[in-house]
Amino acid sequence: MFLSVLDMFKLGIGPSSSHTMGPMVAAGRFLDTLRHSPFAAHGLKATLHGSLAFTGVGHATDRATILGLAGFAPQSYDAARAESALTAIKDTKTIDAPGLGVLQFDLTKDLLFDYGPSLPGHANGMVIQATDAQGDVILSETYYSIGGGFVLTADEHAAAGTTKTDSRSDVPYPFQNAAEMLEMAQSSGLTIAQMKRKNELRFRTPQDLDKGLARVWEVMNDCINRGMEGTGILPGGLKVRRRAKAIHEALLAERGLNMTAPHVINDWMSLYAMAVNEENAAGGQVVTAPTNGAAGVVPAVIRYYLDHVPGASASRVPDFLLTAAAIGGLCKHNASISGAESGCQAEVGSAAAMAAAGLCAVLGGSPEQIENAAEIALEHHLGMTCDPVKGLVQVPCIERNGLGAIKAVSAASLALRGDGVHLVSLDACIETMRQTGQDMHEKYKETSLGGLAVNVPNC
DSSP states (O other), rough: OOHHHHHHHHHEESOOOOIIHHHHHHHHHHHHHTSSSSSOOOOEEEEEEEEHTTTTTTTHHHHHHHHHHTTTTTTOOOHHHHHHHHHHHHSSSSSEETTEEEEETTTTTSEEEEESSSSSSOOOOEEEEEEEETEEEEEEEEEEEEEEEEEEHHHHHHHHHHSSSOOOOOOOOOOOSSHHHHHHHHHHHOOHHHHHHHTTTSSSSSSHHHHHHHHHHHHHHHHHHHTTTSSOOTTTTOOOOOHHHHHHHHHHHHTTTTOOTTTHHHHHHHHHHHHHHHHHHHEEEEEEESOOOOTTTHHHHHHHHHHHHHTTOOOGHHHHHEEEEHHHHHHHHHHHOOHHHHHGGTTTTHHHHHHHHHHHHHOOOHHHHHHHHHHHHHTTTTTTBBGGGGGOOOTHHHHHHHHHHHHHHHHHHHHHHHHHHHHSOOHHHHHHHHHHHHHHHHHGGGGSTHHHHHHSOOO
């Protein structure tokens, strides 16, 4: 099994990897299919199903779908140009689709929200169609946004048999689970990061890999810094005020005071994570880690390591990311990283496991201790529901990332105090997450039909 670190950590836009980035990617894929078809299209239509319908407006799924059909992509998203394009589409009731010309699209009629049962493949389903001049459908494709910005067509999903991506196995260390990962580490004498790096170099040069990892951390860190400067009210109607800047200023003012309590370090970790997720909620540039809704955990723990751990070195950040990606790949391959599929245990839980493993690695942990750190972090997120108020990635998502970062650091610290021997394996924990996700009622899986979403006023 191989999933690239640069696919796990993708550059994108907020507020959701599965509900914003995924639909934009799906729309782009549909345009590619349409360009290679023999049909002459006159118009476009899209229907959102399941979780994409229930929380679509709050996650900007409608905007993302429209912009994807207009040729926008998450990794090159330009906010100003997007706003101009949306205004033109609304006014003219047409979309200028790259390579296809001007196509009819009335967003009041051609973008539909289907609140009935989800499509059979996944809770995040959508159907995109092209029509001829008479309004007849000439091309139709079903897409599933399976978390983290990954998208599968219905045929691809059926061929895979699960929600897993088409993972490569032609790599030096193709571990399918944590047990195999530890066996390969022991027999090779390599760390998890070293095995992951060798797998990556099967498909790219060392220079490209290092450049890609440096870019990932640069965007993560820039997101933290922007978040700590942002002010005002987050969009969406909940009137959630951005808090990171005020928290940062208060923490800076307390520095050097003899009376500062030790637990204040938790506030720094929460600050870094909240800064990222406030940026995400505002539609800013983030890195999926492994998703947008959980984007704050990994960068918060890296920033904690660099700013607060004696002897920390920025040269170890690539090892952190490679180790974290290895764990994230196991979560995705054997369970899920999608809140719509398995609740927030699959998003913040997986992110905490990734961050705990990465921190344990750069602090000198053995492969067994790293696996233990990931298991501890994930175990204590099991059963966590995804219940965003008003369908926005704000409450409880922003603070939840802060607590996920704190758990990750605690898990790494506990693992480093032991020898790696523990009762519950990471594989058992990941399988439990999968089973729990299957058993979880759909109203607790990113539909905003249960939990805090119905017990907190939405305005």
